[in-house]
Amino acid sequence: MVLAMSNILLGSRALTQTELSGTLDYLSSGLSPAMQTAMHQQLTLSRGSYVPLSRSKPLLHVLREVASCITQNQRMVFTYRSSRPGETHARVHHAQPVALFFETYYFYVAMLSEEHAGYWLYRLDRIQAIQEKLPGEKLDYDERYSLQEHRNYAYLLDSGSLTRIRFRYYNYVQTALDHFPGSRVIRDYPDGSCVIEAYVKIDGAVLWLLSQGAGLRVLSPVSLVDRMRAMLQATLEQYE
Known part of the structure; x- marks a missing residue:
């Protein structure tokens, strides 16, 4: 458990070097001396290659x-x-x-x-x-912010209307399903691609859809197809 939590923390890049070291030491403080030594050895490479965020500050x-x-x-x-x-x-x-x-x-x-x-x-x-x-x-509970809704529908940006989207995906399907919780495959093709349906907050979803390049094609809604086409065209024009 300490090994898992330590690696997740190292992968987060969220803490300064000082706070990172203190937190990692705290996590392993309850282990026996022998296990602490083993943990230190197992994390040597990860700790040595830790790269905090460019403007990290004590949190x-x-x-x-x-x-x-x-x-x-x-x-x-x-x-x-x-x-x-x-x-x-x-x-x-x-x-x-x-x-x-x-x-x-x-x-x-x-x-x-x-x-x-x-x-x-x-x-x-x-x-x-x-x-x-x-x-x-x-x-009241029903007036509180829904973190569950955020987790299910937002990717990077919690903005834009909640929209049902469909896209044909040509890369590894689990990658798309993991990024959009609750999404599902609604059609498979012989070439290995599939159609995925997801409910998303549209502004953040667009960022991920664009990141896949030619690995996907948006099918619906039409407004999203037009938005993707316009953004990709604007991107292409920057290289002309």
Whole structure:
């Protein structure tokens, strides 16, 4: 179990070198001296090749603070550095965190945001400072952010309408099925390709569909076919 958790942590690239070393040491601290030695040997190559994110920053303290706010139903006043074009400085936000999770290199916090008038995903590493904690609301279960829905329908971006898509896939089918939970094969072809159906938040799904190049062809809806064609054409024009 320690070996599995350690390798997952190393693959995440989320922590600074200092926080990584401390966390790995903590994970193995309950093992016998002999097992600790064996664990150190087994992780030598992985630890030596660890590459943190390009702008990694200490996260464990703010991770604890945000988790505490969720448990105690508190709102936060904090400064946040957005990735939106044109926003070059951190801005003050007012929001109540309700769900904390990790996904593709980053920790995210789903918050009920005053600035966005509803739920919004914030990246934990973009929170510059928590300025104040205030009493929040105890939300009913049906009003809380659905992390299950996010896991099932969102890929990279939790935005865009929930859409049923179909595409013909020419690469290894399990790759597509793993990226879109709940997707299914609805038709197989003699050449090994298949038609896959999935329900997705469309903006994030487009990023993955484009990443497959000629390995897939979108079949429906027509609006997505047109969107893919326009984006691919614009990409091609950059090389002319």
